Amino acid sequence: MNPTYIHLAAPPFPYFLECGHTVYAPGDQHPNRSRMGKFDLILVEQGCLFIGEEDKEWAVTSGHALLLLPDRYHYSVKPCEEETSFTWVHFHTVSEWLEAEGEPVYASRDEHFRHFLTYPYTIRIPQLGPLPGPFARSGQAEQLLQLSLGRRSSAVWQQQRIFEEMLRMMDMAQQDAAGSQAAEIAEQTEAYLRNHYAEPLTNTALADALHFHYNYLARCMKRVYGLTPMEYLTDYRLDQAKLLLLKTEIPIAAIAERTGFESTAYFSRRFSTKVGISPLRFRKRYSR
Incomplete structure (x- = not known):
């Protein structure tokens, strides 16, 4: 049991x-x-x-x-x-x-x-x-x-x-x-994602940087954080984008680029899906 x-x-x-x-x-x-x-x-x-x-x-x-x-x-x-x-x-x-x-x-x-x-x-x-x-x-x-x-x-x-x-x-x-190595690997992965979120990260690039197979990194992240590395990366990028939308007047296209999204259209689509409104409407909602 x-x-x-x-x-x-x-x-x-x-x-x-x-x-x-x-x-x-x-x-x-x-x-x-x-x-x-x-x-x-x-x-x-x-x-x-x-x-x-x-x-x-x-x-x-x-x-x-x-x-x-x-x-x-x-x-x-x-x-x-x-x-x-x-x-x-x-x-x-x-x-x-x-x-x-x-x-x-x-x-x-x-x-x-x-x-x-x-x-x-x-x-x-x-x-x-x-x-x-x-x-x-x-x-x-x-x-x-x-x-x-x-x-x-x-x-x-x-x-x-x-x-x-x-x-x-x-x-x-x-x-x-439950396995201290899994927690340690998950925390290393999280730290790497936070420090390199603006870069074009892929499964292969992450595995090469951390010297573990991506599937193992994904298992550790899922166990400790409940998310795969790429799911965590997308959430973190969107969080950083929210901060830029709230605190700066940087154009949305530049925000998409700064936070690692491959295109403005893709960024807007992911943002709208996650937040429920477009980046532009999000900025207007909280601006004076």
């Missing part, structure tokens, strides 16, 4: 709500709850917590984390058999999130851009899994608890920063487990 992952689109990043620490004696059990409206991240430090969500049941042992979802029914499977302690962290997100097995699932780029004016990065967290070594040693859960005891005005910024670092560690651990 493939592990279940929770995929969170960002930015905006999930935001911290509250946290606490709980200790159960043998015979105690987690309360039943339905549709809390917020994520519940449980970090077990000692013992074993027996908990379920809808048709799933888990025994969450020391050194493991469980992420309960905001729109599900949670219940105790059975009482604790030994003293069990855990830290819980509640958080929420206004971006798209979903539950899936196996490979990463990517947020809708265009829909996300319409709402948040930027393309999404997908944070990938296992619903149940061991805490990454750096996370377990960092003491970040304890820092969150200590900050909760102080003034909110001084704690709120630090809590969000620590919480995001927790998510980053958990996300990066999944990338490493």
